[in-house]
Amino acid sequence: MKPRKVPQRLCVGCMEMKPKKELIRIVRTPEGEVLLDSTGKKAGRGVYLCVNKECLTKALKGHKLEKGLQQPLSEEVLERLKVGLGYENS
Numbered sequence: 001m002k003p004r005k006v007p008q009r010l011c012v013g014c015m016e017m018k019p020k021k022e023l024i025r026i027v028r029t030p031e032g033e034v035l036l037d038s039t040g041k042k043a044g045r046g047v048y049l050c051v052n053k054e055c056l057t058k059a060l061k062g063h064k065l066e067k068g069l070q071q072p073l074s075e076e077v078l079e080r081l082k083v084g085l086g087y088e089n090s
C-alpha cells in the first residue's frame with residue numbers, strides 16, 4: 001500500500017529528489033535544441049534542476065547538463081538558459 005505521492009525528480013545540481021513542481025525542466029528536443037521547458041511536457045530528453053542559481057552552477061561545474069542531455073551545450077545555449085531562468089550575469 002503505497003500512498004500516492006507527488007511525482008519526484010532528481011535535481012542534477014544538488015542530486016536530491018524534489019517534487020517535480022519545484023524543479024525546472026531543461027529539455028533537448030528531437031531536433032537537438034536545448035530549451036527551458038516551462039510546461040514540463042515537451043518531447044525529448046530532459047533533466048531537472050531546482051529553481052536556484054546554486055544548483056545550476058553545480059550542474060554546470062559537474063557537466064551534469066551535458067551528461068543528462070547527452071549533448072554538449074554551447075555558450076549561446078547556456079546564456080539563453082541563464083537568461084531564461086533569470087540568472088543572467090549580475
Ligand SMILES: [Zn+2]
Nearest residue numbers: 011014050055
Ligand atoms: Zn538542486
